[in-house]
Amino acid sequence: MRFPWIGRIAGVVAAVLVQAGAGLAQQAPLPVVTIGTLENGTVNWELRTIQDRGFDRENGFELRMQPFAGNPATQVAMQGGQVDAIVSDWIWVAIQRANGAPFTFWPYSTAVGGLVVPADSPARSLEDLEAERIGIAGGPVDKSWLILRAWHRQQTGRDLADVTQQVFGAPPMIQNAAETGQVAGAINFWHFMAKMQAAGMREVVSVSDAAKGLGLDPGTPLLGYVLRDDWVAANPDLARGLARASRQAKDLLASDDAAWQALRPMMGADTDAEFAALRDGWRTGIPPEGPVDAGDAQSLFSLLADLGGDDLTGGLTELPQGLFWQGE
CATH class of the missing domain: 3.40.190.10 (Periplasmic binding protein-like II)
Known part of the structure; x- marks a missing residue:
């Protein structure tokens, strides 16, 4: 006696198993x-x-x-x-x-920062900040500070490290020092610089422009x-x-x-x-x-x-x- 329905059931089961296998393959965890x-x-x-x-x-x-x-x-x-x-x-x-x-x-x-001053500061260049206090985030070997030093030295023959007073500190501290007038200008990480400029501070020179002036690719x-x-x-x-x-x-x-x-x-x-x-x-x-x-x-x-x-x-x-x- 033949039971054709058995073949149909077997076919359905096989199809379900194939689909289940495909689903498991799709759900395999990624590295x-x-x-x-x-x-x-x-x-x-x-x-x-x-x-x-x-x-x-x-x-x-x-x-x-x-x-x-x-x-x-x-x-x-x-x-x-x-x-x-x-x-x-x-x-x-x-x-x-x-x-x-x-x-x-x-x-x-x-992304790099620059040097900013209060909106009402008379400073228009790094030369105008000589003999002033500058706040610098990142310490004495901060890359932005070094590039600005190199550019100023190329322009004037003077090293900003010699002709300014530096205040080093964490980015929030430098931001606060600039906003409260404890320093005449500030060099900070780019995202702190963005906030400082949004609050009204003005950029005197960007690190990108200084790099260009030094013949570097910004x-x-x-x-x-x-x-x-x-x-x-x-x-x-x-x-x-x-x-x-x-x-x-x-x-x-x-x-x-x-x-x-x-x-x-x-x-x-x-x-x-x-x-x-x-x-x-x-x-x-x-x-x-x-x-x-x-x-x-x-x-x-x-x-x-x-x-x-x-x-x-x-x-x-x-x-x-x-x-x-x-x-x-």
Whole structure:
């Protein structure tokens, strides 16, 4: 006796099993890329956009952010293999690489600050601030301070370190000192500068313009994603996927004002003016696509080393080979 319904049931069961298998394959977990970040760092704006817009999943990975309290903590986490990447400047990466750590760098931002004064200040140039007190975030080897020193020395033959009084401190302290008149001018990190200008302070000179005056390429990014050579070699698709996702987020945030509304709660903007200044400042720092030009970076490094010395460079004179990942 034949039972044709058995064949039909078997066919249905087979189809269900095939669909179930396909569904399980689609739900297979993606590899995770963990990036160590500062709790309030501006890179979080890009990374959150990557997550919210699904640019990570589109490029074959799941992005996770691991917050840390400060830059030293992120660097320790990177050195200890607790994270796959962090954001730092390539001078730190160069020192680590020269000392045997197989770190490499991919551009994140060209954003730099400048020197600002109160709106009613008579100062129109760095010369006008000679013999005055200048507040500087980041310490004596802050890159913005060194570039402005080099540019002023080229223009006048005088070193700002010799002809001004410097007050070094954390960015919020320098902001407060400038706003309360404790210093005549201030050099701060770009996002603090954006807030200071939104509150009415005036820029005397930007680090970007000073770099141009020194014959440097202001498009050379100082900040970037730090990766390990062995991680890139073992996970080339993940590394390229991270680079693509980063560019997708940058392209979106560069052109779509509405995309910023989701980020506003994490930007620390107290006013619409601050929000707009932070957004526009971040956009200005979007680097060109592709790796850093090693020759341009060496020119900048040599200039910074001249004034910053071993405290900045760790004794390096030449940037190590392989410092800048080529994205391949």
